[in-house]
Amino acid sequence: MQTELDSIIEVVYEKVPYLTTRAEVELYKATILGPKGTMTAVMKSMGQLPKEERPAAGKLINQAKSSVITAFNDVLQRIDASEMATRLGPSIDPSLPSPDPDRGTLHPISQVREEIVQLFSRIGFTVAEATEVETEYYCFDALNIPADHPARDMQDSYYLPDQLTVANMSKHADEKYLLRTHTSTVQIRTMLESKPPIRIIAPGRCFRRDTPDATHSANFHQIEGLYVDENVSLLDLKATLDHFVRSIFGSKAKTRLRPSFFPFTEPSFEMDFYSPDLGKLSNKWLEIMGCGMVDPEVFKSVDINPDRFTGYAFGMGIERISMILQGVDDIRYYYQNDIRFLKQFA
Ligand code: DAH
Numbered sequence: 001m002q003t004e005l006d007s008i009i010e011v012v013y014e015k016v017p018y019l020t021t022r023a024e025v026e027l028y029k030a031t032i033l034g035p036k037g038t039m040t041a042v043m044k045s046m047g048q049l050p051k052e053e054r055p056a057a058g059k060l061i062n063q064a065k066s067s068v069i070t071a072f073n074d075v076l077q078r079i080d081a082s083e084m085a086t087r088l089g090p091s092i093d094p095s096l097p098s099p100d101p102d103r104g105t106l107h108p109i110s111q112v113r114e115e116i117v118q119l120f121s122r123i124g125f126t127v128a129e130a131t132e133v134e135t136e137y138y139c140f141d142a143l144n145i146p147a148d149h150p151a152r153d154m155q156d157s158y159y160l161p162d163q164l165t166v167a168n169m170s171k172h173a174d175e176k177y178l179l180r181t182h183t184s185t186v187q188i189r190t191m192l193e194s195k196p197p198i199r200i201i202a203p204g205r206c207f208r209r210d211t212p213d214a215t216h217s218a219n220f221h222q223i224e225g226l227y228v229d230e231n232v233s234l235l236d237l238k239a240t241l242d243h244f245v246r247s248i249f250g251s252k253a254k255t256r257l258r259p260s261f262f263p264f265t266e267p268s269f270e271m272d273f274y275s276p277d278l279g280k281l282s283n284k285w286l287e288i289m290g291c292g293m294v295d296p297e298v299f300k301s302v303d304i305n306p307d308r309f310t311g312y313a314f315g316m317g318i319e320r321i322s323m324i325l326q327g328v329d330d331i332r333y334y335y336q337n338d339i340r341f342l343k344q345f346a
Pocket of ligand 1: 183292313314
């Protein structure tokens with residue numbers, strides 16, 4: 001048996017260097033290892049041996065089998081490499097490192113967005129999203145900003161033509177489609193879709209008809225937060241936002257809530273912070289976001305019982321936070337796609 005196996009191996013090793021395609025290899029392999037193959041025949045003949053000789057014979061066959069399999073694998077590898085070389089042409093050596101080692105990175109605004117989202121995810125917030133095109137109802141009315149409210153003037157938007165219909169977005173009344181002016185729309189859409197407890201963070205792009213200058217841009221990004229449950233208090237809001245500010249701006253940061261007004265929260269506040277860790281970047285109190293306790297009127301518009309549930313909400317501009325953290329003094333740099341600017345945050 002040993003000689004039989006040796007001669008099969010010998011034949012295989014002689015033949016294999018002349019095989020040039022995968023198909024040839026497969027055909028030839030079948031004549032050795034296939035059901036009618038020479039090696040298979042030897043295996044079958046093992047049954048005629050006395051029982052005590054079978055284990056030793058099996059071992060020999062296995063060794064021989066792995067030896068021919070190695071030969072076939074080697075030739076397949078050789079064929080792969082030569083096919084690749086033909087495809088790539090003579091001037092390319094695929095084993096050399098890439099000639100352009102520069103990797104793309106996230107845009108600085110996306111970097112800050114990711115950091116904030118991660119931070120809130122770790123304390124139980126899930127990401128919610130809604131569309132950039134909205135109806136006036138979701139952008140304003142449902143948030144307790146009626147048509148004649150002055151807050152509406154401060155958030156002038158871009159309106160879509162009346163004759164246009166937006167798929168899957170019905171109008172409540174005689175109203176217009178617009179580009180959302182804030183991510184607070186996600187509060188309403190989320191509360192209509194799911195019932196408390198709700199704990200979401202909603203990053204997204206917003207639009208306003210502002211004249212661009214160093215701190216204003218017609219398109220910008222916000223992150224909205226909303227927490228609704230039984231017994232949610234102002235203390236919960238303050239604790240969460242303190243944790244956020246200290247994680248982002250430094251552990252020694254101080255915060256303060258300044259009374260303010262937003263139609264969809266009552267009471268409402270602006271949150272300011274001061275962080276010695278940021279040195280010159282923050283040597284005075286800086287306003288960082290609007291926040292407050294969800295106004296009962298908002299709960300009514302989404303059919304949540306304000307006698308049972310309370311909640312807090314907050315909204316911040318991502319650019320504002322990026323500008324502070326990255327020491328950028330003009331918001332317009334973020335949108336110019338100037339590689340010299342972007343590279344500084346790679
Ligand atoms: N939507 C407000 C704006 O764009 C920001 C804001 C303020 C969001 C207070 C909130 C909030 O959720 O509670 O000016």
